[in-house]
Amino acid sequence: MNSPATSDALKPEEVQSEAMEHEENQPETDQTEGPRYEEDFMSGPVQTSSAEHEQTADHDVKIETRDLNVFYDSFHAIKSVDMEIRNQEITALIGPSGCGKSTLLRCLNRMNDEIPGARVEGEVLIDGKSIYSNETDLVSLRRRVGQVFQQPNPFPMSIYDNVAYGPRLQRRLSRDEADEIVERSLRGAALWDEVKDDLRKSALDLSGGQQQRLCIARCLAVEPEVLLMDEPCSALDPSATFRIEELMLELKERYAIVIVTHNMYQASRVSDRTGFFLLGELVEFDMTTRIFEDPQDDRTDAYIRGRFG
Numbered sequence: 151m152n153s154p155a156t157s158d159a160l161k162p163e164e165v166q167s168e169a170m171e172h173e174e175n176q177p178e179t180d181q182t183e184g185p186r187y188e189e190d191f192m193s194g195p196v197q198t199s200s201a202e203h204e205q206t207a208d209h210d211v212k213i214e215t216r217d218l219n220v221f222y223d224s225f226h227a228i229k230s231v232d233m234e235i236r237n238q239e240i241t242a243l244i245g246p247s248g249c250g251k252s253t254l255l256r257c258l259n260r261m262n263d264e265i266p267g268a269r270v271e272g273e274v275l276i277d278g279k280s281i282y283s284n285e286t287d288l289v290s291l292r293r294r295v296g297q298v299f300q301q302p303n304p305f306p307m308s309i310y311d312n313v314a315y316g317p318r319l320q321r322r323l324s325r326d327e328a329d330e331i332v333e334r335s336l337r338g339a340a341l342w343d344e345v346k347d348d349l350r351k352s353a354l355d356l357s358g359g360q361q362q363r364l365c366i367a368r369c370l371a372v373e374p375e376v377l378l379m380d381e382p383c384s385a386l387d388p389s390a391t392f393r394i395e396e397l398m399l400e401l402k403e404r405y406a407i408v409i410v411t412h413n414m415y416q417a418s419r420v421s422d423r424t425g426f427f428l429l430g431e432l433v434e435f436d437m438t439t440r441i442f443e444d445p446q447d448d449r450t451d452a453y454i455r456g457r458f459g
């Protein structure tokens with residue numbers, strides 16, 4: 151029988167808030183405006199793999215936004231966005247700094263509720279049901295829609311306890327059950343082989359790339375349906391970035407994934423659909439191949455070619 155979480159434990163929404171705070175306290179690693187891919191790669195038109203991407207056109211819609219608007223006090227940060235996020239796909243959100251990508255992402259698990267002065271209007275439907283209705287249980291919403299941040303934010307505890315943390319808040323676990331969840335989640339995040347002999351080691355002693363995969367494992371442990379990733383690789387080196395990208399491609403078989411990235415090559419390599427934002431407006435949303443090879447809006451074209459930021 152399920153038992154409630156003990157009263158001295160953090161609730162999952164507090165875990166999320168703590169994670170947010172932790173993220174906000176981190177130093178910014180990249181303040182560059184606009185596309186940053188030229189820093190890491192040779193510039194030039196981005197090549198995408200059409201065959202791989204176009205097979206994914208028919209997956210079910212998991213999340214739908216309808217006339218979604220976000221205000222920070224009187225500032226209109228997201229302007230009437232209609233967008234569909236599909237199962238078994240990676241959806242990339244791109245656009246210059248300050249265009250509203252993180253704000254949009256936070257609407258999808260109601261993390262904007264935690265921000266004073268933030269107001270959301272319009273609808274976000276998950277599996278056809280509004281998540282902004284009064285009946286929505288925020289704890290269960292944030293379990294279903296997990297989030298990974300720009301800076302890896304493991305808790306100051308062992309690798310094992312980081313992964314078991316969320317499930318232990320949901321119910322009392324036997325040792326065997328916890329072992330099974332920890333192994334499954336670490337395997338799912340492609341970290342198991344590297345840490346299986348060191349599960350009691352502090353998570354803070356892992357490398358940045360390992361910490362980011364641990365944070366992904368922590369999300370997977372509570373069996374989410376959607377993964378939100380806000381610039382998950384911007385603090386990582388190219389090889390750690392490559393591992394996370396490979397992992398995303400594996401994970402999309404089971405989840406709907408939304409990634410915010412400033413790296414055009416990353417968007418084109420991993421995503422199936424891409425949305426280009428500018429000043430809070432969703433300028434263009436389409437298959438990734440179309441966005442990068444035949445954008446319909448001049449502003450999208452200028453952005454992906456690095457002509458403005």
Ligand SMILES: Nc1ncnc2c1ncn2[C@@H]1O[C@H](COP(=O)(O)OP(=O)(O)OP(=O)(O)O)[C@@H](O)[C@H]1O
Pocket residue numbers: 222225227245246247248249250251252253254265267
């Ligand atoms: N808590 C807040 N209070 C007031 N304004 C905010 C807040 N958070 C974001 N904004 C404003 O909303 C707009 C969108 O911000 P957001 O962080 O969503 O942009 P972004 O596209 O994620 O940018 P970046 O690429 O730099 O992360 C910006 O003008 C920002 O200044």
Ligand SMILES: [Mg+2]
Pocket residue numbers: 251252253380
């Ligand atoms: Mg952001």
